[in-house]
Amino acid sequence: MDFFSDPFLFFLIVTLLLYWLSPQKAWQNAVLLLASYAFYGWLHPWFAILLALLSGLTFCLAVRIAKQPQAKRTLIWSGVLINLAALVAFKYFDFFLPAINTWLRGMGLLAAGSTLALIVPLGISFYTLQAIGYLVDVGQRPERASHDWLEFAVFMAFFPKMVAGPLERSTSLLPQLAVVRRWRVEHLERGMFLLVQGYLLKMVVANNIAGVVNKVFLLEHPPAVLLFWASLGFAVQIFADFAGYTALARGFAALFGIQLLENFKAPYISITPAEFWERWHISLSTWLRDYVFFPLQRWLRRVAPQQRRLFVWLPPLVTMLASGLWHGTGWNFVVWGLYYGVLLVLYQIRGLDRRWQPRGARRVLAWGSMFLLTLLGWFIFRSPSLAWALGALTHLTLGLDWNTALFVLKILSTYLSFSLLIFVYPLLQRWAGRPAWADGLYVALAVSLIFIYATSKVNFIYAGF
Amino acid sequence: MRVFSKMAVRRIAWALVFLILIQAVLQPALAARYQHYVLDNDASIDAQIAEQLQADQAQVLLLGNSFLGEGVDAEQLATLTGQRITKAAIPGSTTPTWYLLLKNVIAPMPTPPHRVVIFFVDSHLTWPDYNLDGNFHLIKPYATPQEPLLAQQLFYLRSSWVEQAVTEFLPTYRFRHQLQRKLYWLSSYWLGMSMGLDAETVDHGENVWSSSDLRDRQLETISQMAQWPVEHLNFADELPRSLLPAMVQIAKEEHIELVFVRLPRRRDYRQGQPVALEEYMRALRAYLAANQVPLLEFDATPELDESYFGVGDHLNARGEAVFTQLLATALQATAP
Numbered sequence: 001m002d003f004f005s006d007p008f009l010f011f012l013i014v015t016l017l018l019y020w021l022s023p024q025k026a027w028q029n030a031v032l033l034l035a036s037y038a039f040y041g042w043l044h045p046w047f048a049i050l051l052a053l054l055s056g057l058t059f060c061l062a063v064r065i066a067k068q069p070q071a072k073r074t075l076i077w078s079g080v081l082i083n084l085a086a087l088v089a090f091k092y093f094d095f096f097l098p099a100i101n102t103w104l105r106g107m108g109l110l111a112a113g114s115t116l117a118l119i120v121p122l123g124i125s126f127y128t129l130q131a132i133g134y135l136v137d138v139g140q141r142p143e144r145a146s147h148d149w150l151e152f153a154v155f156m157a158f159f160p161k162m163v164a165g166p167l168e169r170s171t172s173l174l175p176q177l178a179v180v181r182r183w184r185v186e187h188l189e190r191g192m193f194l195l196v197q198g199y200l201l202k203m204v205v206a207n208n209i210a211g212v213v214n215k216v217f218l219l220e221h222p223p224a225v226l227l228f229w230a231s232l233g234f235a236v237q238i239f240a241d242f243a244g245y246t247a248l249a250r251g252f253a254a255l256f257g258i259q260l261l262e263n264f265k266a267p268y269i270s271i272t273p274a275e276f277w278e279r280w281h282i283s284l285s286t287w288l289r290d291y292v293f294f295p296l297q298r299w300l301r302r303v304a305p306q307q308r309r310l311f312v313w314l315p316p317l318v319t320m321l322a323s324g325l326w327h328g329t330g331w332n333f334v335v336w337g338l339y340y341g342v343l344l345v346l347y348q349i350r351g352l353d354r355r356w357q358p359r360g361a362r363r364v365l366a367w368g369s370m371f372l373l374t375l376l377g378w379f380i381f382r383s384p385s386l387a388w389a390l391g392a393l394t395h396l397t398l399g400l401d402w403n404t405a406l407f408v409l410k411i412l413s414t415y416l417s418f419s420l421l422i423f424v425y426p427l428l429q430r431w432a433g434r435p436a437w438a439d440g441l442y443v444a445l446a447v448s449l450i451f452i453y454a455t456s457k458v459n460f461i462y463a464g465f
Numbered sequence: 466m467r468v469f470s471k472m473a474v475r476r477i478a479w480a481l482v483f484l485i486l487i488q489a490v491l492q493p494a495l496a497a498r499y500q501h502y503v504l505d506n507d508a509s510i511d512a513q514i515a516e517q518l519q520a521d522q523a524q525v526l527l528l529g530n531s532f533l534g535e536g537v538d539a540e541q542l543a544t545l546t547g548q549r550i551t552k553a554a555i556p557g558s559t560t561p562t563w564y565l566l567l568k569n570v571i572a573p574m575p576t577p578p579h580r581v582v583i584f585f586v587d588s589h590l591t592w593p594d595y596n597l598d599g600n601f602h603l604i605k606p607y608a609t610p611q612e613p614l615l616a617q618q619l620f621y622l623r624s625s626w627v628e629q630a631v632t633e634f635l636p637t638y639r640f641r642h643q644l645q646r647k648l649y650w651l652s653s654y655w656l657g658m659s660m661g662l663d664a665e666t667v668d669h670g671e672n673v674w675s676s677s678d679l680r681d682r683q684l685e686t687i688s689q690m691a692q693w694p695v696e697h698l699n700f701a702d703e704l705p706r707s708l709l710p711a712m713v714q715i716a717k718e719e720h721i722e723l724v725f726v727r728l729p730r731r732r733d734y735r736q737g738q739p740v741a742l743e744e745y746m747r748a749l750r751a752y753l754a755a756n757q758v759p760l761l762e763f764d765a766t767p768e769l770d771e772s773y774f775g776v777g778d779h780l781n782a783r784g785e786a787v788f789t790q791l792l793a794t795a796l797q798a799t800a801p
Contacts, residue, residue, distance in 0.1 A: 006627045006628065009627060184470070185470055186470055188473070188477065189477055208652070219674060402670070403674065404674070406657070406666065406667055406668075406669055409657045409662070410656075410667050410670070413653055413654060413655055413656035413667075414652050414653055416656065418652065436472060436475035436476045436478075436479050437479045440476055440477075440480040440481075440483050441483050443484070444479075444480050444483030445483070445487065447480075448635075448637045449637075451631070451635050451637040451638040452637050452641045452644045453645065454638060
């Protein structure tokens with residue numbers, strides 16, 4: 001059951017009716033919990049069992065931390081390690097499988113081929129990090145521990161964010177679940193705009209641009225000109241795809257009177273890598289900042305106070321490596337993460353941090369450089385494999401011929417046609433005091449366009465992570 | 466706190482009003498221009514294949530898609546079997562096209578061919594909507610205004626009431642395939658056209674790159690396409706929702722001998738073949754045997770290794786020669 005299917009529509013209507021007819025907070029949360037597990041269990045019953053186990057364990061550990069703060073270190077580490085073990089076991093098992101097989105065969109324990117293969121539970125990358133963040137928060141502020149298992153279970157399983165986030169914080173979502181939600185027409189209005197924006201970005205913009213981008217990444221040795229335009233297209237595609245999903249998740253949550261975190265703030269206007277990560281996939285980057293970067297920096301200050309250089313380069317490298325690994329098990333993701341780690345270090349060494357605010361031509365130059373570096377990052381990310389990326393770069397030709405120019409013309413024509421749609425709603429929002437009909441017209445036109453591209457065969461890039 | 470905000474209600478109301486207006490305005494305009502891929506057919510039937518059959522005085526018609534087009538040399542087959550043969554290879558076509566051809570073109574002929582040999586891939590005989598989305602042109606030339614079986618098998622049995630309602634009331638959804646094609650054309654070529662270049666010229670660049678540099682990865686993609694969706698592999702469920710029984714029935718009534726040929730596939734494609742496909746094939750064999758319809762299977766023929774294939778599952782010239790030879794022998798063995 002996904003956001004584009006008939007069963008989901010039926011499921012959503014029934015859940016909304018039951019939810020808004022529930023007079024008490026506990027009933028509302030019970031409806032959300034049942035619906036979320038039905039949604040998740042529909043994909044695979046095993047997924048729901050794993051989620052229930054990890055949620056139960058994290059809840060119990062947090063309650064124990066609140067009751068026995070003196071034992072918090074052991075309890076936090078237990079919870080962190082168990083959640084991480086689940087993530088590694090399910091997500092990275094296949095990555096290490098060839099090495100494990102070789103080792104087992106060497107030991108004479110495996111005769112031939114692997115018989116082990118695990119299905120990766122959808123959304124595990126999101127909810128395990130959410131559980132870890134919650135445990136660390138409770139360790140720092142034990143009074144934040146939730147003592148209501150129902151609220152906590154919904155915090156972990158709330159279905160709109162299940163497949164690809166946003167990665168929620170306990171400080172944001174739990175307080176909303178701790179009070180009864182009253183129906184207001186604004187919930188419907190807010191949900192409607194977000195859903196329209198989400199479907200438009202995904203089904204119209206991302207899917208159409210993907211068709212052109214894929215053509216270049218299917219070539220064996222594309223020239224530099226094509227690689228540049230394909231990387232640019234992928235930058236638009238992945239933004240529309242992921243921002244589209246986030247808007248849908250936030251839109252469905254809004255229908256229940258719940259606000260999920262924002263994930264994007266115009267990421268491509270950034271002038272430094274640090275700024276980019278403050279604007280791109282904000283819920284993940286702030287999680288990495290709070291639970292990897294800062295703790296590592298504090299630890300280094302404690303164990304090696306004299307090694308100032310270590311504070312500068314090690315935390316960004318480790319954090320971005322973790323980010324790369326979180327995105328996937330391919331070597332291109334590892335290199336992509338390290339690439340951003342190196343960029344962060346280099347910018348920091350040059351003193352180009354958050355306080356750096358150049359003006360005029362220097363700002364344009366800074367933006368242009370950062371944008372090109374971002375495109376290089378997306379090229380690594382989108383490449384079918386690291387070997388392909390290296391092969392493409394080592395055999396690189398410029399591609400200044402007539403046939404390549406014609407291909408670029410078609411690519412550019414498609415990009416301009418669809419990517420401009422991204423800006424319509426943000427521009428509309430800037431029109432202060434706009435009449436209600438303007439919003440209504442936007443929604444009607446967008447829905448008409450969405451129906452042209454409606455399909456039930458939809459895969460989100462970030463649902464694979 | 467107020468439950469109803471005036472502004473929010475207005476925005477929602479305006480959205481609904483505009484949506485209804487847009488769809489109401491588009492309904493007659495789009496209906497006059499386009500047809501639904503199953504529900505709206507015109508009266509014209511393309512008689513080209515019937516004319517060809519008559520001109521050839523064909524005893525055998527070979528019916529299929531591009532796999533047949535590139536896989537069988539009709540002249541060589543005619544020489545080998547000593548029969549007059551016409552080949553109708555319609556790229557992209559599957560059972561809806563073949564069913565319509567059989568019903569509306571071949572059966573009404575005064576002297577139809579004695580044998581119709583249909584070339585198919587794995588489970589496609591009971592998967593009528595395969596490759597049909599957006600490919601109305603594959604069935605339109607052979608459909609009459611009334612095709613109730615086609616509408617039932619392709620639309621009513623395969624879409625939910627929500628989809629049927631949306632198809633009925635929202636023209637931008639009903640004609641989405643045609644609109645997608647139009648928008649694809651506009652979005653792909655407007656820049657080139659503004660510079661005086663036609664679509665064919667603009668496409669030339671992409672085609673040159675695709676043909677010279679695509680091969681390996683294209684195979685990878687086609688290989689992914691060779692996956693077998695489990696929902697189409699339950700023969701008992703799929704048969705009543707397919708056009709196969711109707712094709713068998715028409716052939717019986719018109720005394721046309723129907724022969725099905727399962728096409729050769731690359732070995733690397735077959736590696737991921739699910740067990741369910743074997744069960745499916747057992748059921749298909751039993752069904753065709755019960756209806757006295759010969760089935761010739763070449764999917765795993767050892768004579769055709771990887772070197773006999775071109776792009777995807779399409780045979781190359783060498784493969785075509787070998788497969789034609791094998792087919793001739795098999796057809797002669799099943800001749801009545």
